[in-house]
Amino acid sequence: METTDKSLIDAHRQGDKTAFEELLRRHGDSVLGYLMRMSGNREQAEDLFQETFKRVHEKAHTFRGTGFKSWLFTIATRVAVDGLRRRRRLQVVSLNQKLDCANGSGQESGAVVVVDNSCEPSQEAIRAEQTQQVRQAVELLPAKQRATLVLAYYQQLSYPEVAEVLGCSIGTVKTQMYRALRTLAQRLPDISGGEK
Amino acid sequence: MKPHLTERELIEYEFKLASDIQAEKAAEHLAECRQCREYLEQLKRKFAALDLLREEIKVSDDLISQVVEQTPRPVQPRVVSFRKPAWIGAAAAVLVVALLLVARLGEDVMEERKFAKGPSEPAEKLRSELTAETQIVSAEDLAKDAATRTTFALARKEKEAGKYLERAAIGEAAADVVPEKPPFAPASAIELVVLPRRDKVQLTIYNSADLTLVRERRNLTLKKGWNWLQFMWANTLIDPTSLSLELLENTDKIEIQQLVFPARLRELGRWLIRSETSGQVPFEITYFTSGLSWRAFYMGTLSQDEKTMRLQGYVRVGNNSGEDYEKAQTRLVVGKVHILDQIAELAKRQYPYGRPEVRVDFDKDLKVGEELDRSAWYGAAFGQVGQIVDELRRKEIIKEGLSEYFLYTIEGTETIADKWGKRLLSFEAEDIKVESLYKYDQERWGSETIRFVKFANDEEHNLGDTPIPNGEVKIYGQADNEGHLSYVGGTSVKYIPVDEEVELNLGPARLAKAEPKLMDFKTDNFMFDRRGNIAGWDEIRTWKIEITNTRTLPIEIEITRGFGTAYWTLQFDDQEVSYEKHDATHARFRVNLEPRSKRTFGYTVTTYHGVREETLAEKN
Known part of the structure; x- marks a missing residue:
C-alpha cells in the first residue's frame, strides 16, 4: 500500500528522517523541473530546490492534510519568486562582464566556463538551437505568467490547483x-520543419 | 456562416481556458470551418515547441543527501501553557521526548549516512547483501504488523534496496564509458555548468614592449566525458593565438585535445577536454595581453651638505587591458623584448585564425636582441608563483637576475583594476654618497652651466643589489633647517647595471656660472714652402674664464674646452689650475670654488696648423 504524502509529513514531524527523504524522492523531480523552468539554470534551480525543502521541513506543521502537491508548489513558487527577485536585485555587473556573448547570457570576459554537449550533429544541433529558443521565450515571460505556464503545462496541475x-x-x-x-505564439520557433 | 474564431478563442479552446459554453461553441464552429481548423493546427504546431522543454529532470542522489543532511530535527509546534504546574509538567515531558528523539535521530543519521554514501562494495556482494536485508526486514515487519500495514521504514528500505540494485547494475553494465567521438558543439547548444573565478593570477609585465604574460589558475568542474571549456576575450587586449591551457592534476585521466575558434563566433575559443573523472580540477591558463604596463621612477633627496642622498625607487603599474586582475601576483621584467607583432594588433583581429605565420609563441617569436637565453625566458615567464602574503606592511619588491632580463617580483598580491594605476615602492637607500658637480661645455650646452649629481650603483654607495631600471628621477634638496624640500631638478635615467656609475643631469644651474672671454688672438711661426706659400702656422689664443659661485656651499666645476684640432698646447697663468686631456681635441679642467666666491683664471692655447703640426709631433 502506497503511503500518502500526509502520512509521510506526519512521520517526518514525528522525527522520522526517512519519511522526509521519501517525500524528496517522490516529488523531487517535479519540483526541480519546475524550478529549472522558472530559473532557466540548473545550478540556481538546485539552490532553490534546497531552499524549498528546507522550508517544507520548517513549515511541515502548517500542512493542513490535503493537497500536498499544491502546498509544496506554493512553497516552491514563493522560494522561486523570492530567489529570482533577490538574484535580480543583487546582480552585480562586473566591469569586465560582457552581455553580447554567444549564448546570450552575461559571462565574464576571459572567464572559462565549462560547456557540455553530447549532441550529434545536424538534426540534434538544430533541435538544441530550438530548445534554447524555447527556453529563452519562457524565461522572458513575466514571473507570474511563467509560473502559471510551468505549473499548468509542464507540471500538469489543474487550473484550480494552480490558483x-x-x-x-x-x-x-x-x-x-x-x-x-x-x-509565446509570437516568440516560439517553428519546429514543424516546413510542414504546412 | 458565423465569423471565424479569433486567435484568442482558439488558444482558449485549445488550452481549456474557455468556459464550457464558449468551448462548446468553438467546437461547433471548428467542426464546420476548415479554415479555423487549419489555423488551430498551425497554433498547435507552434505550441508543440513547448514540448522541447519537457526533458526529464532527475534529482541526483547527491542533492537529496545534501538536502537531508541540511535538515535538522523537525520543528514541533510550540505549546504554551499559562498554568505553572502544567508548564513544568510539559517541560519535563518535552525534555524526555527530546532525549528519546535525539537517541533515535542519532541512529537514523548513522543509517542515513550509510545510504547517502551509496554502495561501496563490489556490485555483486552489495546485491546479495541488500537482497538479504530486504527479506529479513520484511519478515520482521510483517510479523510485527498484524494489520499488514507497510511501515515507512519498510517502504524505504525496499525502495532503497531496489535503487541500489539498479544503480549497481547500471554501474556494472555501463561503467560510464567515455565515448571516443568528441561531441559537436553548436553555438546555441552550450550548457553553462560552472563559471569559476580565478583562484590565482600572475602577471609578468614587460616594460620595453607592450606585452604581459598572464597565468591564471582556476578550478574547473568537469563532467566525466567530453567537456567544452569556453574562453572569451571580448573588449580586452588578449592575444588569442597565445592561449594555452595546462592541467595541474589528474593528468593521466584528463586530456586536453584541442583549442577551437568556432566559425562566425568572435572573440571566443573553446578547448575540447576528455575527462575520465568528474569534479573539480585545477587548470592553469596562460596568455599574452596588451595594455598592462609599468615604469620606474625615483625620488632623490640630497642632504644639506649635498654629500649624501636618500634615493627611493618606485614602480607604477597601469592597466588598460580591459580586464580587472584581482589579487594578482605581479612581476616586472626589465630588459628588451623583440616581438614580431604588437599584441594589441593581434587582439583586435576579427578572428584569431587565418594567419598562422604571425602567431606569437614562446619558442619562435620572442627574442631578446640576438642573444636570447631561452631558459631565462621560460624562467621569467613561467617561474613559480611566490607565496602570497597579504599583509598591510609595505610590500617588498624582490629582484632576480635572469640573463638579459631582470625580474622584479612585488611581494604578495595586488589588485589592478582596468583603467587603474598603482604606485609601489621598489627600493629605498639612505646615505648614498654623491658628488655634486657643475659642468661647463660650450659645445654641448652652450653658455649654460649644468648641474650633475654623480654616484655609482655599487655597495660603496649603499646600492648595487640590482640593476636600476630606466625611469624618471627627481632630485630634491633641503631648503632650510626645518627639513623643507626644494626641487633641484629632474631627468630620466637609462638602465644602470650593478657597479656602473651614473651622472644625473639636473639641468642648467643658476647659481654657478662660467664665462670664458677671448682676450687675445695672434698667429705666429709661419712656415713657407719652396714657392713661398704659407705651409704652416700657429694660432695663439688667450682666454680668461670667470667662474662665479653664488651658493652657500663650495662647488666644483668641470670646464671642457674644445680646440678644433688635435694639435694644441695649453698654458695656464694660474699655477693652481691644471688640465687633463679629455680627448684629442678637448682639454678639461676642474676648479673648486668657495661659497659665494668668484674666481678668474686664464690660459693660452696654441694650435698648430699645416706643417707646424709635424713640428708638434716631433716635440712630443
Whole structure:
C-alpha cells in the first residue's frame, strides 16, 4: 500500500528522517523541473530546490492534510519568486562582464566556463538551437505568467490547483495563462520543419 | 456562416481556458470551418515547441543527501501553557521526548549516512547483501504488523534496496564509458555548468614592449566525458593565438585535445577536454595581453651638505587591458623584448585564425636582441608563483637576475583594476654618497652651466643589489633647517647595471656660472714652402674664464674646452689650475670654488696648423 504524502509529513514531524527523504524522492523531480523552468539554470534551480525543502521541513506543521502537491508548489513558487527577485536585485555587473556573448547570457570576459554537449550533429544541433529558443521565450515571460505556464503545462496541475499555488482566483490564472500563450505564439520557433 | 474564431478563442479552446459554453461553441464552429481548423493546427504546431522543454529532470542522489543532511530535527509546534504546574509538567515531558528523539535521530543519521554514501562494495556482494536485508526486514515487519500495514521504514528500505540494485547494475553494465567521438558543439547548444573565478593570477609585465604574460589558475568542474571549456576575450587586449591551457592534476585521466575558434563566433575559443573523472580540477591558463604596463621612477633627496642622498625607487603599474586582475601576483621584467607583432594588433583581429605565420609563441617569436637565453625566458615567464602574503606592511619588491632580463617580483598580491594605476615602492637607500658637480661645455650646452649629481650603483654607495631600471628621477634638496624640500631638478635615467656609475643631469644651474672671454688672438711661426706659400702656422689664443659661485656651499666645476684640432698646447697663468686631456681635441679642467666666491683664471692655447703640426709631433 502506497503511503500518502500526509502520512509521510506526519512521520517526518514525528522525527522520522526517512519519511522526509521519501517525500524528496517522490516529488523531487517535479519540483526541480519546475524550478529549472522558472530559473532557466540548473545550478540556481538546485539552490532553490534546497531552499524549498528546507522550508517544507520548517513549515511541515502548517500542512493542513490535503493537497500536498499544491502546498509544496506554493512553497516552491514563493522560494522561486523570492530567489529570482533577490538574484535580480543583487546582480552585480562586473566591469569586465560582457552581455553580447554567444549564448546570450552575461559571462565574464576571459572567464572559462565549462560547456557540455553530447549532441550529434545536424538534426540534434538544430533541435538544441530550438530548445534554447524555447527556453529563452519562457524565461522572458513575466514571473507570474511563467509560473502559471510551468505549473499548468509542464507540471500538469489543474487550473484550480494552480490558483491555489499562486494564491489567486481561477480567472486570474486563466488570464495569465492566455497572456503567456499569446506572447509565446509570437516568440516560439517553428519546429514543424516546413510542414504546412 | 458565423465569423471565424479569433486567435484568442482558439488558444482558449485549445488550452481549456474557455468556459464550457464558449468551448462548446468553438467546437461547433471548428467542426464546420476548415479554415479555423487549419489555423488551430498551425497554433498547435507552434505550441508543440513547448514540448522541447519537457526533458526529464532527475534529482541526483547527491542533492537529496545534501538536502537531508541540511535538515535538522523537525520543528514541533510550540505549546504554551499559562498554568505553572502544567508548564513544568510539559517541560519535563518535552525534555524526555527530546532525549528519546535525539537517541533515535542519532541512529537514523548513522543509517542515513550509510545510504547517502551509496554502495561501496563490489556490485555483486552489495546485491546479495541488500537482497538479504530486504527479506529479513520484511519478515520482521510483517510479523510485527498484524494489520499488514507497510511501515515507512519498510517502504524505504525496499525502495532503497531496489535503487541500489539498479544503480549497481547500471554501474556494472555501463561503467560510464567515455565515448571516443568528441561531441559537436553548436553555438546555441552550450550548457553553462560552472563559471569559476580565478583562484590565482600572475602577471609578468614587460616594460620595453607592450606585452604581459598572464597565468591564471582556476578550478574547473568537469563532467566525466567530453567537456567544452569556453574562453572569451571580448573588449580586452588578449592575444588569442597565445592561449594555452595546462592541467595541474589528474593528468593521466584528463586530456586536453584541442583549442577551437568556432566559425562566425568572435572573440571566443573553446578547448575540447576528455575527462575520465568528474569534479573539480585545477587548470592553469596562460596568455599574452596588451595594455598592462609599468615604469620606474625615483625620488632623490640630497642632504644639506649635498654629500649624501636618500634615493627611493618606485614602480607604477597601469592597466588598460580591459580586464580587472584581482589579487594578482605581479612581476616586472626589465630588459628588451623583440616581438614580431604588437599584441594589441593581434587582439583586435576579427578572428584569431587565418594567419598562422604571425602567431606569437614562446619558442619562435620572442627574442631578446640576438642573444636570447631561452631558459631565462621560460624562467621569467613561467617561474613559480611566490607565496602570497597579504599583509598591510609595505610590500617588498624582490629582484632576480635572469640573463638579459631582470625580474622584479612585488611581494604578495595586488589588485589592478582596468583603467587603474598603482604606485609601489621598489627600493629605498639612505646615505648614498654623491658628488655634486657643475659642468661647463660650450659645445654641448652652450653658455649654460649644468648641474650633475654623480654616484655609482655599487655597495660603496649603499646600492648595487640590482640593476636600476630606466625611469624618471627627481632630485630634491633641503631648503632650510626645518627639513623643507626644494626641487633641484629632474631627468630620466637609462638602465644602470650593478657597479656602473651614473651622472644625473639636473639641468642648467643658476647659481654657478662660467664665462670664458677671448682676450687675445695672434698667429705666429709661419712656415713657407719652396714657392713661398704659407705651409704652416700657429694660432695663439688667450682666454680668461670667470667662474662665479653664488651658493652657500663650495662647488666644483668641470670646464671642457674644445680646440678644433688635435694639435694644441695649453698654458695656464694660474699655477693652481691644471688640465687633463679629455680627448684629442678637448682639454678639461676642474676648479673648486668657495661659497659665494668668484674666481678668474686664464690660459693660452696654441694650435698648430699645416706643417707646424709635424713640428708638434716631433716635440712630443
